[in-house]
Amino acid sequence: MIRLTDLRPGQECVVREIRGGWGLMRRLAEMGIFRGVRVKILSDGPWGGPVYIEILPTGARCSVGRGAASKIMVEVGECLSEPEEGDEICHKKHRIRGRGWYLWKRPR
Numbered sequence: 001m002i003r004l005t006d007l008r009p010g011q012e013c014v015v016r017e018i019r020g021g022w023g024l025m026r027r028l029a030e031m032g033i034f035r036g037v038r039v040k041i042l043s044d045g046p047w048g049g050p051v052y053i054e055i056l057p058t059g060a061r062c063s064v065g066r067g068a069a070s071k072i073m074v075e076v077g078e079c080l081s082e083p084e085e086g087d088e089i090c091h092k093k094h095r096i097r098g099r100g101w102y103l104w105k106r107p108r
Contacts, residue, residue, distance in 0.1 A: 004041075004064070004072040005051060012040045012056070013074035020071045031055070031062050033072070 001016050015037050018025055028034065038056040045051060050063040064072070 001073040001075055004039075004053075004069040004074050005044075005066060007041045007074070007076065009041050009043050011076055012038060013076045014038050015072060016075050017073040018071060019073060020068070024068055024071065028064075028068070028072070031064075032058055032060055033064070039074070 004013070004015075007013060015033060015035055017035065018028060018033075020028075025034075032055045033039065033053075040054045040056055042052040042054055042061065045063075045066065048066050050065050051069040052061065052063045054061045
């Protein structure tokens with residue numbers, strides 16, 4: 001696994017792990033970035049700026065800050081065709097602070 005910031009524009013990858021707290025996981029989940037989703041790097045921000053990505057299942061485009069993107073671990077290559085075991089969304093959802101944010105269980 002490598003970091004999202006290590007990829008070049010045009011590469012496609014699968015998100016395998018997010019190494020951040022609940023706040024970061026919630027923010028990325030609102031954008032549609034969670035384990036098992038495919039993303040494509042559109043451009044890399046100059047001088048340590050944000051990374052612009054496209055979320056392939058939905059076609060949505062967004063920018064992720066350099067610090068948040070460095071906590072997203074991805075895989076590239078042959079692994080794009082076959083999802084790994086445990087990539088499905090967990091049926092037990094967690095509610096945070098009563099606001100209605102739904103997150104998936106963190107792998108252990």
